[in-house]
Amino acid sequence: MSIESITARILQEAKDEAEHLKKQAEAEKDTLLAKAAEEAEAVKKETAAKAVEDAKVLGERRNSVAELEARKLRLSAKQEMIDRSFEEAAAQLAGMPAAEYQAFLLGLVEPYRAEPGEILLNEKDHKAYGKALEEALKDSPLAVAEETVPIQGGMILRQGCVSLNASLEKLMETQKKQITAEIAGVLFS
Incomplete structure (x- = not known):
C-alpha cells in the first residue's frame, strides 16, 4: 500500500466519521428542538390558563367593587331622602x-x-x-x-x-x- 492510498483511506475514514458525527448532531439537534417546542407549548398553555384565571379573578374583584359602589350610592340616596323628609317636616312645623x-x-x-x-x-x-x-x-x-x-x-x-x-x-x-x-x-x- 502506498502512502497515497493510506492517506486517501484515512481521509475517507475522516470524512465518513465527520458525516456520521454531522448526522448524529443533526438528530440530536432535532430532538432538542422538538423537546424545546414541547416545553414552549406547555409554557404557552400554562400562561394562557393563568391569564384566563387572572382575568376571572380581576373580573370578580371589579364586580365586587362595583357592587360596593352601588350599595354606597343607594345608601347615600336613601340618606338624602331621609334628610329631605326631616327638612320638609321642619318646614311644615314652621309653617303651621x-x-x-x-x-x-x-x-x-x-x-x-x-x-x-x-x-x-x-x-x-x-x-x-x-x-x-x-x-x-x-x-x-x-x-x-x-x-x-x-x-x-x-x-x-x-x-x-x-x-x-x-x-x-x-x-x-x-x-x-x-x-x-x-x-x-x-x-x-
Missing part, C-alpha cells in the same frame, strides 16, 4: 297655622314654666308670637327676650347659665337619631 304653632311653642315651654328664664325666638316668630307668648306666660317667671336667634323656628330657653335648645333644627336632629331606622324601613321596604 298661627294658633297651632303658638300652642307648639307653649308646649315646649310648659315643663320649665316654674323657673325664671327667657325665651329666645327667631326674628319672624318674635314679631308674630312674642306678645302672645308674653301674655300666655304672664303668671310665670319666664319672659320673651328682645334678643332674637338665627334658628328656623322653635326657641332657645335660657335659665341662668343653662340653655335649652328647642329649635326646630335641634328637635328634628334628636328625632332623626331616634327614628331613622324606622323611617328607612317605611320608605324602603
